[in-house]
Amino acid sequence: MKATFAAGCFWHVEHLLGHTPGVTSTKVGYTGGTVPSPTYRDVCGDTTGHAEAVQVEFDPDRIAYEDLLKIFWKNHDPTTPNRQGPDIGSQYRSAVFCHDDSQMEAARRSRAEVAEKYDRPIVTEIRAAEPFYEAEEYHQKYIEKRYNL
Numbered sequence: 001m002k003a004t005f006a007a008g009c010f011w012h013v014e015h016l017l018g019h020t021p022g023v024t025s026t027k028v029g030y031t032g033g034t035v036p037s038p039t040y041r042d043v044c045g046d047t048t049g050h051a052e053a054v055q056v057e058f059d060p061d062r063i064a065y066e067d068l069l070k071i072f073w074k075n076h077d078p079t080t081p082n083r084q085g086p087d088i089g090s091q092y093r094s095a096v097f098c099h100d101d102s103q104m105e106a107a108r109r110s111r112a113e114v115a116e117k118y119d120r121p122i123v124t125e126i127r128a129a130e131p132f133y134e135a136e137e138y139h140q141k142y143i144e145k146r147y148n149l
Helices: 012-018 039-044 065-074 101-115 142-147
Strands: 002-007 023-031 050-057 092-096 125-128
Touching: 002 012, 002 065, 012 023, 012 050, 012 142, 050 065, 050 092, 050 125, 065 101, 101 125, 125 142
Parallel strands: 092 125
Antiparallel strands: 002 050, 002 092, 023 050
């Protein structure tokens, strides 16, 4: 099964999810925008509408989608619009791109649960999955390559 998350710079999110038992593969890329086949340079210009995102393949017999959502919520700030840490721009927004109705329901339910823990509104988008454009090869598994992990 597939799941797609945006939570700031995709390098950290890919590294985190890529080391989660039950996740069988990850790829970083761009989704949620209006420009077909964008490049990193296009997306960084903050004019394409795309978010940096991670698409994961996972084995639902080993990890539930709801557990992936818990990891997603726990590892970024869902209350900051178009920003995570020092990264600013709509490409760094918080979003869940759902691949079917059950993911949509689970994501909405989990957002409501998470909202009770914050004193600021959750700004995370929850929307249907859109075309996912794989990022350039040098972005794939960047942290592992950069730090020889």
